[in-house]
Amino acid sequence: MLSKFKNKTANDAPADDKHSPSDQKLQSSALDAAPTKKPFMPPYREGSVTDKRRSVLHEGIKIEGNWTSDGVVEFGGTITGDLTADILVVTKTGKITGTIRADQVMIEGQVIGKIFAKSLSLKPTANVEADITSPTLSMDMGAKFNGAISMPPQKTMI
Template sequence: MKKKENADHISTLLGIGTTIEGSLAFKDTIRLDGAVNGKIFSEKGTLIIGERAVVEAQIRVGTAIVKGTVNGHIQASERIDVYPPAKITGDIQAPVISIETGVFFNGNCSMAKPEPLPVEKKTMETTREEKKSG
């Protein structure tokens, strides 16, 4: 059964021509159509990697929907769905994984739920929020 992303619920869009280097943290749903190099994190959010996106990052999210190019590891606490013309070079880990015919995947696949993040990461987000308000 093919699960499609719902564009009505995308809270952030990084379009074609956008390039980000560093760490990207988000809530809700984000769609990437540009280039990202670094780390992508969301405790429960959904990451949609569009067909023209090129991502070189360590990814840890709730749900990942991949249609573009990813070089790096993907960990999802809920699921990973991969659709053509996706190209993934790196390991993937999630309790539910769906890879459609026509996808290029070179890496290891583990269907175990990723370990919870250390408390240190949550503390960093709290500190960042305190800086904004103070």
């Protein structure tokens, strides 16, 4: 159907056509200009965060015991026990009393206990009362921390 409009010229238009030749030109150029949008697909990278399993535990979740995941954990609930994950995000509503073990940890909420991480980031809303063992630590202004920090070389971390 579109090819009919593209190939028509002003001389080819029938006399009883409701559209003037200039209208046809506008219609066909508007149709030609409409790009076809493809949905966004992030690039595939083996071993990237998008490859990992993701668990989201919201603020209504309460756990008494230990939680282990081999993926990404976004924790906004309350746990009394140990939490182990590849990547852990403790949201503003998250409250952990126990030991955290993870490669990467970002804390926005409250942690009381011990933290073992290869990389640890304390955000402005973080409230941490823990002994930290991590070769890499960043603390934003406003984060509250009380405890001891041990920063061994990266290669000695488990």
